[in-house]
Each structure stands twice: as structure tokens, then as C-alpha cells.
Amino acid sequence: MPYINIKITREGATKEQKAQLIAGATRLLVDVLGKNPATTVVVIDEVDTDNWGVAGEQITERRKQGK
Amino acid sequence: MPYINIKITREGATKEQKAQLIAGATRLLVDVLGKNPATTVVVIDEVDTDNWGVAGEQITERRKQGK
Amino acid sequence: MPYINIKITREGATKEQKAQLIAGATRLLVDVLGKNPATTVVVIDEVDTDNWGVAGEQITERRKQGK
Amino acid sequence: MPYINIKITREGATKEQKAQLIAGATRLLVDVLGKNPATTVVVIDEVDTDNWGVAGEQITERRKQGK
Amino acid sequence: MPYINIKITREGATKEQKAQLIAGATRLLVDVLGKNPATTVVVIDEVDTDNWGVAGEQITERRKQGK
Amino acid sequence: MPYINIKITREGATKEQKAQLIAGATRLLVDVLGKNPATTVVVIDEVDTDNWGVAGEQITERRKQGK
Numbered sequence: 001m002p003y004i005n006i007k008i009t010r011e012g013a014t015k016e017q018k019a020q021l022i023a024g025a026t027r028l029l030v031d032v033l034g035k036n037p038a039t040t041v042v043v044i045d046e047v048d049t050d051n052w053g054v055a056g057e058q059i060t061e062r063r064k065q066g067k
Numbered sequence: 068m069p070y071i072n073i074k075i076t077r078e079g080a081t082k083e084q085k086a087q088l089i090a091g092a093t094r095l096l097v098d099v100l101g102k103n104p105a106t107t108v109v110v111i112d113e114v115d116t117d118n119w120g121v122a123g124e125q126i127t128e129r130r131k132q133g134k
Numbered sequence: 135m136p137y138i139n140i141k142i143t144r145e146g147a148t149k150e151q152k153a154q155l156i157a158g159a160t161r162l163l164v165d166v167l168g169k170n171p172a173t174t175v176v177v178i179d180e181v182d183t184d185n186w187g188v189a190g191e192q193i194t195e196r197r198k199q200g201k
Numbered sequence: 202m203p204y205i206n207i208k209i210t211r212e213g214a215t216k217e218q219k220a221q222l223i224a225g226a227t228r229l230l231v232d233v234l235g236k237n238p239a240t241t242v243v244v245i246d247e248v249d250t251d252n253w254g255v256a257g258e259q260i261t262e263r264r265k266q267g268k
Numbered sequence: 269m270p271y272i273n274i275k276i277t278r279e280g281a282t283k284e285q286k287a288q289l290i291a292g293a294t295r296l297l298v299d300v301l302g303k304n305p306a307t308t309v310v311v312i313d314e315v316d317t318d319n320w321g322v323a324g325e326q327i328t329e330r331r332k333q334g335k
Numbered sequence: 336m337p338y339i340n341i342k343i344t345r346e347g348a349t350k351e352q353k354a355q356l357i358a359g360a361t362r363l364l365v366d367v368l369g370k371n372p373a374t375t376v377v378v379i380d381e382v383d384t385d386n387w388g389v390a391g392e393q394i395t396e397r398r399k400q401g402k
Binding site: 202203204205206207208209210214218221222225226229230232233234236240253255260 | 336337338339340341342343344348352355356359360363364366367368370374387389394
Binding site: 188189191194 | 354
């Protein structure tokens with residue numbers, strides 16, 4: 001029954017990469033806690049770089065500075 | 068003051084259906100807990116089927132298999 | 135597959151009331167969108183009144199003022 | 202290490218306003234709790250007015266009524 | 269910069285198991301998307317079985333029925 | 336109508352500090368976006384240091400190492 005939410009910046013993750021995140025997160029919960037994969041839910045949120053900040057700065061700006 | 072977040076896959080929910088979800092979730096909190104509807108907030112997130120997984124599989128793939 | 139998160143202040147909701155919230159939210163998604171109840175997940179978060187604010191004020195203080 | 206999530210309706214917030222939300226929320230955690238800004242994360246979600254409800258009504262409808 | 273939130277029922281996950289979830293989820297984001305582990309955040313929420321529902325039923329009740 | 340969720344580790348934030356977070360976050364949304372404070376909601380989640388990870392490590396362990 002676990003629920004896993006993965007938030008990443010929207011910077012071109014492919015459908016295949018998302019499939020890997022879903023499979024890997026589900027396996028993690030099965031391996032570590034013995035959870036039932038059939039009811040394990042993974043939701044990926046892709047967030048615009050204008051809408052994500054670290055250290056008080058937009059990721060958009062940090063990318064321009066090579067961070 | 069309750070806050071309700073409903074996450075569904077983005078598969079064509081209409082404006083009218085979303086209005087029903089908002090009205091119904093608000094009524095539920097009023098009926099069960101006597102909450103004040105005026106400050107009850109409902110937020111619906113629609114998530115791409117590539118970004119939602121169950122049983123380790125993307126919903127996009129599960130839909131193709133008729134699941 | 136819907137996921138519903140209900141956040142309320144921790145002010146004595148009973149186990150039976152929580153069961154009603156879970157049943158009611160699940161039914162709502164079935165009725166409005168035809169979702170499969172078997173994979174509908176509801177998570178209730180109870181939040182201390184010191185940790186919830188409206189109008190810039192802690193609920194703890196608003197309760198003292200009869201709001 | 203704090204994580205701050207700000208949800209607003211999608212009604213034209215500019216890149217500069219989002220930068221101000223990110224800077225301001227980060228400063229708040231530094232000022233009040235002495236948190237390290239370098240690991241403070243802010244994520245802004247913009248939600249369609251059809252998908253946000255208050256008092257059981259869609260914001261889209263409330264806006265039409267001048268609320 | 270990814271943020272991963274893992275919600276599980278509160279049923280005795282140990283400190284060591286939580287450490288494994290944190291390490292494993294971080295590694296997943298590094299392996300699949302090349303994310304920087306230094307700014308990858310994982311938050312685990314443990315939720316009472318009275319507060320989690322599947323199929324319209326509290327987990328507390330489902331556990332009694334051997335589900 | 337904004338909704339702000341602040342997640343911090345549970346390390347002794349006082350009621351007064353939480354009141355400052357609530358007031359400050361509300362003011363930020365009023366100042367930057369002209370939002371109505373009366374319907375601005377702030378929820379603070381305090382998370383055990385065993386349940387929060389950065390760089391693949393539990394905060395509990397990082398604190399022992401003086402990080």
C-alpha cells in the first residue's frame with residue numbers, strides 16, 4: 001500500500017526513465033519492507049525550473065550559472 | 068479548514084466532474100466532522116499516465132494491456 | 135488508482151469518523167469518475183492545531199477566540 | 202533541509218514573483234529557525250482554477266461571481 | 269534536487285529499514301536521472317492504520333481480515 | 336486561497352516559532368501575489384530525524400557527524 005511521490009524538475013526525463021523510477025521505487029519498498037507491489041503507487045511530478053528553488057534561487061537561474 | 072488533495076490520472080475528467088469532486092469532498096467533511104465548508108479547500112491534481120505507476124508499471128502500459 | 139489525502143486538525147476525530155471519510159472519499163471517486171475502488175487510496179493526516187494556520191494565525195489561538 | 206511547497210491558482214504569477222516567493226520562503230526559514238538556506242527547497246505548484254475549490258465551489262465559478 | 273516522499277503505514281519499520289529506504293531512493297535518482305545526491309531529499313511519513321484506507325476500508329480492519 | 340506546506344525536522348521548534356512561520360508565510364503570499372490572507376492556509380509538518388534523509392543519509396546520523 002505504500003505511496004511514493006517523486007518530484008523532479010521538468011528537464012526532459014523520458015518515458016523510459018520514468019518507467020525505471022516507477023519500477024525501482026516499487027522494488028525498493030518490496031525489498032526493504034516486504035510491501036505488496038500490486039498496491040504500491042508511484043506518482044512523479046515534473047516541476048518547471050521557474051517553480052523550484054534551492055538556496056533561495058530559482059533553478060532556472062542556477063542552471064544559467066552552471067550550478 | 069480541512070484541505071483535501073485528490074490525485075487522478077489525466078484521462079479526460081471534465082470541468083463538471085471536477086466540480087462534483089469539489090462539492091462532494093467538501094460535503095463529506097461537513098457531514099462527517101462538522102467542518103466549516105467556507106474554509107474547506109479541495110485541490111485536484113491530474114497526472115500524466117506516464118508519470119503514475121501501480122505494481123511497478125506505468126499506467127500508460129497498463130491501459131494498453133486493458134488493465 | 136486515485137489517491138486522496140485529507141488533512142484535518144487533530145481535534146478528536148474518532149476511528150469511526152475516519153472510516154466514514156475513507157469510505158465516502160472512495161465512493162465519491164467511484165461515483166463521479168468510475169474509478170476502481172480496489173486501488174483507491176485514502177490517507178488522513180491529523181495536524182496539531184499549533185501547526186495549522188489560517189489568516190496568519192495558529193488554529194490554537196483562533197480556537198481560544200471562538201473562531 | 203526544510204521543504205516548502207506553495208500551491209497557488211494558475212492566474213499569471215510571473216517568473217519574478219515566483220523568484221520572490223522562493224527567496225522569501227527561504228529567508229523565513231533562516232530567520233525563524235536558523236535553517237541552512239543551501240539545503241532549503243521551495244516548490245511552487247500552479248493549479249488550474251477548475252481544479253481548485255473553496256466552499257465547495259470551483260475557483261473558476263467564484264471568479265465569475267467576483268469572489 | 270529531487271524530493272521523494274514515501275508514505276507507509278506505521279507498522280514497525282525500523283531505523284535501519286528507513287535508512288535503507290533513504291539510501292535506495294537517493295541511489296535510484298542518481299542512477300536513472302544522474303541527479304546530485306547531495307541535494308536529494310527523502311521524507312518518510314508513517315501513517316496510523318486507522319488513517320489509511322484502500323478499497324474504502326481502513327487498513328486496521330483489513331489487517332484483522334488477514335488482507 | 337494559497338496553501339503552504341512547510342516540512343521541517345522535529346528538533347524543538349516552539350509554538351512561538353511556528354506562529355512566526357505561519358504569519359510570515361501568509362504575509363509573503365499577500366505581499367508578492369496580493370492573495371487574501373483570510374483564506375491562506377499554512378500547514379507545518381514536523382518529521383522525525385530518522386525519517387528525513389539528505390545525500391542518502393538519515394539526518395539522525397548526519398547530526399552525530401556534526402553536519
